[in-house]
Amino acid sequence: MRSRVAKLRRQRGISAYRLAKEAGVSRSMLTKWERDGLYHAELGCAVKVARALRVPVEDLYEEEP
Numbered sequence: 001m002r003s004r005v006a007k008l009r010r011q012r013g014i015s016a017y018r019l020a021k022e023a024g025v026s027r028s029m030l031t032k033w034e035r036d037g038l039y040h041a042e043l044g045c046a047v048k049v050a051r052a053l054r055v056p057v058e059d060l061y062e063e064e065p
Contacts, residue, residue: 003037004062005030008053022052037061 009019016034020027025045038046038060050057 003034003060005038005049005053005060006034008055008059009034012053014053019049019052023048025049 006016009016014022016030017027020030023030023045025048029041029045030049033041033049038049043057046060047057050060053060
């Protein structure tokens with residue numbers, strides 16, 4: 001199952017580079033989260049990504065089939 005981070009990012013028309021910069025995380029870490037999900041991410045990082053995407057943090061943890 002894939003995380004929703006990439007889907008939400010694409011829906012908002014934001015590049016991975018821009019989202020990483022706005023969230024204050026590295027692009028490589030963001031790419032890993034998009035591929036594997038945020039389950040091993042620190043909660044603070046997940047909150048930063050959620051804020052940058054303007055969604056509740058819970059939305060990032062819903063899995064895509």
